[in-house]
Amino acid sequence: MERISTQGELEALRHRLQASHDPDQLIVRVCRGPGCLAQGADKVARAFREVIAAKGLEAEVKPLIKETGCHGFCKQGTLVNLAPANLFYVQVKPSDVEEIVETSLMKNEVVERLLYSENGTRYRSAAEVPFYKLQQKLVLRNLGLIGLLSTEDALMAGAYQAAAKALTQMSPNQVIKTVEDSGLRGRGGAGFPTGRKWRSAVKAAQKSPGVVYVICNGDEGDPGAFMDRTIMEGDPHAVLEGMIIGAYAVGSHTGYIYVRTEYPIAITNLSLAIEQARQLGLLGKNILGTGFDFDIQINRGAGAFVCGESTALFSSIEGKPGEPRPKYVRSVERGLWNRPTVLNNVETWANIPLIIQNGSEWYANIGIPNNTGTKIFSLVGKVNNVGLVEVPMGITLGKIVEEIGGGVPGENGFKAVQTGGPSGGLLPAKLKDLSVDFDTLTKAGSMMGSGGMIVMDQRDCVVDVTRYFLHFLEEESCGKCLPCRLGLKAMLEFLNRFSKGQGSLADIDELESLGRAIMDTSLCALGGSAPNPVLTSIKYFRDEYASHIVDKKCPAGVCKDLITYRIDPEICNGCRVCARICPQQCISGEKKKPHTINSSLCIRCGMCFDECPVNAVIVE
Amino acid sequence: MPKPTNNKVTGSAKGKAGEPPKDKAGFINFTIDGIPVQAREDWTVLETARYYGIHIPTLCFHEALQPAGGCRLCVVEAREGDWAKIVISCLYPPREGLEILTNSDRVLNGRRWIMEMLLADCPASPEIRKLARECGVTTTRFTIENPQEECLRCGLCIRVCEEIVGAQAISFGSRGVTKHVATPYMVPNDACVSCGSCVAVCPTLAAQTRLDKFRGDIALRTGHGYAHY
Numbered sequence: 001m002e003r004i005s006t007q008g009e010l011e012a013l014r015h016r017l018q019a020s021h022d023p024d025q026l027i028v029r030v031c032r033g034p035g036c037l038a039q040g041a042d043k044v045a046r047a048f049r050e051v052i053a054a055k056g057l058e059a060e061v062k063p064l065i066k067e068t069g070c071h072g073f074c075k076q077g078t079l080v081n082l083a084p085a086n087l088f089y090v091q092v093k094p095s096d097v098e099e100i101v102e103t104s105l106m107k108n109e110v111v112e113r114l115l116y117s118e119n120g121t122r123y124r125s126a127a128e129v130p131f132y133k134l135q136q137k138l139v140l141r142n143l144g145l146i147g148l149l150s151t152e153d154a155l156m157a158g159a160y161q162a163a164a165k166a167l168t169q170m171s172p173n174q175v176i177k178t179v180e181d182s183g184l185r186g187r188g189g190a191g192f193p194t195g196r197k198w199r200s201a202v203k204a205a206q207k208s209p210g211v212v213y214v215i216c217n218g219d220e221g222d223p224g225a226f227m228d229r230t231i232m233e234g235d236p237h238a239v240l241e242g243m244i245i246g247a248y249a250v251g252s253h254t255g256y257i258y259v260r261t262e263y264p265i266a267i268t269n270l271s272l273a274i275e276q277a278r279q280l281g282l283l284g285k286n287i288l289g290t291g292f293d294f295d296i297q298i299n300r301g302a303g304a305f306v307c308g309e310s311t312a313l314f315s316s317i318e319g320k321p322g323e324p325r326p327k328y329v330r331s332v333e334r335g336l337w338n339r340p341t342v343l344n345n346v347e348t349w350a351n352i353p354l355i356i357q358n359g360s361e362w363y364a365n366i367g368i369p370n371n372t373g374t375k376i377f378s379l380v381g382k383v384n385n386v387g388l389v390e391v392p393m394g395i396t397l398g399k400i401v402e403e404i405g406g407g408v409p410g411e412n413g414f415k416a417v418q419t420g421g422p423s424g425g426l427l428p429a430k431l432k433d434l435s436v437d438f439d440t441l442t443k444a445g446s447m448m449g450s451g452g453m454i455v456m457d458q459r460d461c462v463v464d465v466t467r468y469f470l471h472f473l474e475e476e477s478c479g480k481c482l483p484c485r486l487g488l489k490a491m492l493e494f495l496n497r498f499s500k501g502q503g504s505l506a507d508i509d510e511l512e513s514l515g516r517a518i519m520d521t522s523l524c525a526l527g528g529s530a531p532n533p534v535l536t537s538i539k540y541f542r543d544e545y546a547s548h549i550v551d552k553k554c555p556a557g558v559c560k561d562l563i564t565y566r567i568d569p570e571i572c573n574g575c576r577v578c579a580r581i582c583p584q585q586c587i588s589g590e591k592k593k594p595h596t597i598n599s600s601l602c603i604r605c606g607m608c609f610d611e612c613p614v615n616a617v618i619v620e
Numbered sequence: 621m622p623k624p625t626n627n628k629v630t631g632s633a634k635g636k637a638g639e640p641p642k643d644k645a646g647f648i649n650f651t652i653d654g655i656p657v658q659a660r661e662d663w664t665v666l667e668t669a670r671y672y673g674i675h676i677p678t679l680c681f682h683e684a685l686q687p688a689g690g691c692r693l694c695v696v697e698a699r700e701g702d703w704a705k706i707v708i709s710c711l712y713p714p715r716e717g718l719e720i721l722t723n724s725d726r727v728l729n730g731r732r733w734i735m736e737m738l739l740a741d742c743p744a745s746p747e748i749r750k751l752a753r754e755c756g757v758t759t760t761r762f763t764i765e766n767p768q769e770e771c772l773r774c775g776l777c778i779r780v781c782e783e784i785v786g787a788q789a790i791s792f793g794s795r796g797v798t799k800h801v802a803t804p805y806m807v808p809n810d811a812c813v814s815c816g817s818c819v820a821v822c823p824t825l826a827a828q829t830r831l832d833k834f835r836g837d838i839a840l841r842t843g844h845g846y847a848h849y
Contacts, residue, residue, distance in 0.1 A: 304795075321792070321795070325689075326689040326708065326711045328707070328711055328712055328713060474796065474797060475796060476796070477795075477796040477797065478795050478796060478799075479773065479792075479794075479795050479796040479797065479798075479799035480688075480690050481689070481690050481691070481692050482690065482691050482692055482693075482734050482737070482738065482772070483692050483730070483733075483734060485773070485796060485797060485799065486734075486737035486738070486740075486741055486762075487733070487734075487737060489762075489797055490733075490737050490740075490762050493762055493763060513729060513733070514733050516726075516729065517729050517730040517732075517733040517734070518733070520695070520706040520726055520729075520730050521692045521695050521706060521708075521730040521731075521734065522692070523689055523690070523692070
């Protein structure tokens with residue numbers, strides 16, 4: 001594609017592309033998000049190509065097959081959208097493709113069995129599905145629409161319009177003012193006002209003239225979180241565009257995107273997007289003829305959770321070990337290479353073009369005051385509609401879990417939700433009317449974090465879950481400061497004792513005191529927020545801790561030292577499923593007669609419990 | 621004008637020890653434990669406290685080296701009106717009107733836990749036991765993994781080797797709970813100049829113990845032979 005050297009040329013190119021697009025063109029959009037890919041999206045796309053070629057459809061109707069970014073409804077993958085009929089097929093397997101091609105592409109009819117159905121209703125298009133209906137897709141608007149790696153699609157969807165507007169019609173100060181007025185707060189977790197951050201960077205650069213850096217933090221490492229990954233994979237141009245605007249506002253000419261190596265698709269797609277933008281003249285020297293120079297390079301992280309912390313990220317880019325440094329001088333003043341640096345999260349950068357394009361007032365009206373805009377959450381765990389959701393700030397926790405998420409499957413009931421990743425907090429179901437915004441979540445002892453949301457039911461033990469998160473953080477601690485290196489291990493020792501039914505009630509208070517000490521004295525935010533799951537789980541589930549210690553019982557039936565499995569002879573029909581599956585072979589009994597478990601050999605793996613067709617296995 | 625008490629000044633102050641600040645301009649007035657103090661513009665809270673002879677325990681701090689802020693023993697509580705925060709004094713720059721508390725409940729709670737965990741981490745060190753006693757900690761409830769361990773991984777030896785000697789013969793190996801002092805890439809090297817600075821700055825006797833382990837055994841040596849961690 002030729003180089004664009006003015007805003008007019010960009011506009012003309014977009015119009016030319018839109019004019020050449022036939023609205024009746026058949027388009028098959030196959031989701032290639034992380035969830036669908038794991039369920040064989042690439043095979044589905046290949047099957048479409050093969051079947052269409054085999055049927056000779058290419059000559060007459062020429063259907064376009066686009067592999068797109070994440071559509072969001074990961075639980076129902078592989079997702080396929082057909083345009084212009086606007087049909088939405090779920091759980092598509094390669095074997096279904098032939099039927100779709102024959103029915104929907106050739107005869108323009110609907111394959112009923114592949115439509116999404118809920119409570120007896122079948123939904124033809126995605127917009128009608130309750131999961132999507134309650135969402136407000138702004139940052140994710142292009143995902144699922146534009147083909148991966150297609151500059152044409154991105155440009156048609158309006159990519160770089162905002163950057164052109166900022167560079168040609170606005171002064172850097174106006175850009176910062178717009179971002180300030182929009183009320184946008186950093187989506188990486190802490191919720192620092194983005195506009196204020198930029199303003200401070202400009203001030204710092206005035207005090208010490210020289211290089212200024214803008215960095216995109218794509219080091220998403222929370223278990224169960226994939227918001228930033230899907231944006232980087234599905235709409236990389238939005239991130240680049242946000243960074244161009246930010247760089248223009250703060251007077252930077254060098255940008256870095258820090259992505260973990262565990263995200264190879266994100267790295268590939270971003271690299272290609274950067275290459276495409278350079279070819280179009282949207283990165284490099286003299287962007288759009290305005291005389292503004294800016295280029296971006298990708299820095300691959302080695303997958304350390306702590307490198308998502310700003311100062312550790314700088315150390316990592318500088319080629320040092322990824323360890324944080326104490327920051328009593330803020331990174332906008334002394335960041336990367338000790339120069340003023342603006343570091344924002346992927347989602348924050350992706351919000352910037354929207355704000356510039358639509359104005360600060362439009363943005364400020366979304367969400368609630370002081371927490372404007374939308375937030376993307378990855379809704380995972382014991383919830384029916386696992387997936388990626390984008391909702392306006394200030395929506396209640398219950399609405400996300402029960403309405404968008406479709407509630408908790410099975411009969412165990414909604415117990416808690418962990419927001420903000422491993423160092424966030426465990427919020428109980430009774431707080432489901434809690435407004436999901438930065439301030440309310442922090443007040444409740446949790447945090448927004450980057451947007452992971454792990455839903456738990458009554459079969460999840462809080463002591464066990466807290467142990468899991470602490471173990472993760474202990475492994476990810478860099479070991480630079482003592483409270484984090486020794487403290488996480490020490491808290492884990494307390495929890496390990498509790499899970500064995502040891503310890504005393506006073507130990508719960510001691511653990512709280514230790515948690516507060518670690519929070520107070522740790523060097524960086526990893527240690528500073530690591531006690532969150534411990535403190536919130538004690539705050540909201542102290543009874544459950546007490547039953548481990550005093551009654552020596554795990555109410556959820558998880559902690560292996562405190563539970564026994566037995567078979568209810570009244571219910572057992574002697575089908576032998578459990579006996580066959582037991583890895584210890586400690587279940588015995590005659591066919592069609594009640595079975596028994598030999599407790600002395602049982603390792604409490606729970607396989608019999610999970611597999612019993614009549615629910616005769618009881619855990620106590 | 622407060623009178624700096626010179627008798628305990630350790631030489632950490634960047635000005636001449638004992639010389640009272642001469643004029644008001646360029647000095648920062650704040651209080652430590654209620655005592656009004658004056659700091660030069662580039663002083664940290666710890667430097668000011670030491671100048672005035674106010675004791676704040678430290679392990680990873682050394683006057684000759686850049687502060688790293690790793691041991692967190694020097695935590696103090698900074699207050700200003702309703703705002704209060706736990707900060708580390710070895711790096712915190714004071715500002716006008718700040719109140720610093722070196723012995724508030726939050727500070728003592730933090731310090732007490734760090735000492736109890738250190739007792740389990742390097743139980744063989746008499747210095748750590750002494751410091752723990754100062755904080756009122758004599759026993760630990762945490763698992764002692766290595767009863768012979770003396771090293772608390774403060775990194776002073778590594779920093780002196782890099783910042784002062786310029787040899788970079790030793791570094792940290794691994795990370796997190798398994799972090800330990802080692803030669804780069806865990807391979808013996810001949811970058812060591814046998815200056816003994818690492819032994820001199822070590823707050824426990826860990827560096828000396830390791831040296832003793834290798835001294836005299838030619839087979840374990842390459843080059844100058846200190847860099848055998």
